[in-house]
Amino acid sequence: METGAAVNDRMLRACFAAAAKGAPSHAYIIEGEDERILRGLSDYFIQLLLCESHDACGKCPSCRFLAEGGHPDLIRVVPEKPGVIKVDDIRIGLVEDMSIRPYRSRYKIYVVEHAEWMNVQAQNALLKTLEEPPSYGVILLLSCNTEALLPTIISRSVRLKAMSGGHGWERIPEEERYRLARIFTGIRGTDTAGIHTAAEQLAADDFAPDQVIGGLRTWIRDIMALKLSGAEDRIVIREALPALRTAAEDYTWKQINAILAMTDTAEGRISSGVNPAWQYELLLARMR
Ligand SMILES: [Zn+2]
Numbered sequence: 001m002e003t004g005a006a007v008n009d010r011m012l013r014a015c016f017a018a019a020a021k022g023a024p025s026h027a028y029i030i031e032g033e034d035e036r037i038l039r040g041l042s043d044y045f046i047q048l049l050l051c052e053s054h055d056a057c058g059k060c061p062s063c064r065f066l067a068e069g070g071h072p073d074l075i076r077v078v079p080e081k082p083g084v085i086k087v088d089d090i091r092i093g094l095v096e097d098m099s100i101r102p103y104r105s106r107y108k109i110y111v112v113e114h115a116e117w118m119n120v121q122a123q124n125a126l127l128k129t130l131e132e133p134p135s136y137g138v139i140l141l142l143s144c145n146t147e148a149l150l151p152t153i154i155s156r157s158v159r160l161k162a163m164s165g166g167h168g169w170e171r172i173p174e175e176e177r178y179r180l181a182r183i184f185t186g187i188r189g190t191d192t193a194g195i196h197t198a199a200e201q202l203a204a205d206d207f208a209p210d211q212v213i214g215g216l217r218t219w220i221r222d223i224m225a226l227k228l229s230g231a232e233d234r235i236v237i238r239e240a241l242p243a244l245r246t247a248a249e250d251y252t253w254k255q256i257n258a259i260l261a262m263t264d265t266a267e268g269r270i271s272s273g274v275n276p277a278w279q280y281e282l283l284l285a286r287m288r
Contacts, residue, residue, distance in 0.1 A: 027130055027157040027158070030045075031160065038143075042140050044228065073104060075093065077093040077111065085117040087121040098137050108138070114143070126153065146159070168211075180215045181237050183202060195285050199284055203277035203280055218237060226248035
């Protein structure tokens with residue numbers, strides 16, 4: 001993946017996939033407004049990287065280590081005092097430790113929460129490692145304020161922007177929004193005929209394809225946010241919270257990635273003139 005690029009949810013999935021296939025970058029900046037989401041996101045990413053099948057299987061020894069609260073190849077850099085990360089925090093917690101090879105995994109992962117707390121000396125110490133990282137080193141910088149990081153750190157990292165925006169949900173008129181939320185809510189547990197009816201309703205003239213696709217992305221985004229952090233205060237489609245909560249429990253990450261990939265495909269096909277109703281039907285069937 002390109003370094004230094006700002007990426008959205010779509011790129012995030014590519015990043016997950018790259019990690020799962022075993023070709024991660026050496027540094028990521030996971031940025032966003034909500035620390036709980038950043039933590040949830042990084043925890044999932046870590047599990048993908050350390051899992052023995054790179055699948056976050058939940059069953060292998062690595063996944064079990066993580067579930068039990070610790071993995072020998074996962075190091076969290078915790079500052080001595082909250083509010084500032086000093087050069088010794090980085091030097092001892094990361095730079096020196098990274099010269100020791102991983103114990104049992106292909107990677108050794110370092111997590112720096114509140115990366116914006118690093119002072120300039122700490123950032124410079126980190127920079128040296130970023131210039132010549134060992135092959136197994138992966139650094140995750142979690143940050144609510146990336147602007148506080150040196151441009152040289154940013155340019156050597158892959159930026160992942162977490163869960164920002166509602167994919168235009170706010171711009172859909174209220175009445176349509178309500179109807180879309182009702183249709184999406186009905187998808188889980190309906191039958192083939194129900195999926196067909198819902199797809200026909202979505203393809204009706206009063207919904208533009210970008211409203212439907214944007215709405216679906218917002219829907220999935222909310223499910224991901226609930227799955228990652230359980231936090232309800234940042235949910236966009238608030239009127240559908242119970243249905244979103246159920247979906248967050250039911251869907252696996254694999255299913256979510258498949259739905260998002262299918263949403264991209266549907267969007268492309270619709271814009272090249274394919275009948276939207278068919279695409280919606282395929283998508284909804286996948287979401288059922
Ligand atoms: Zn596993």
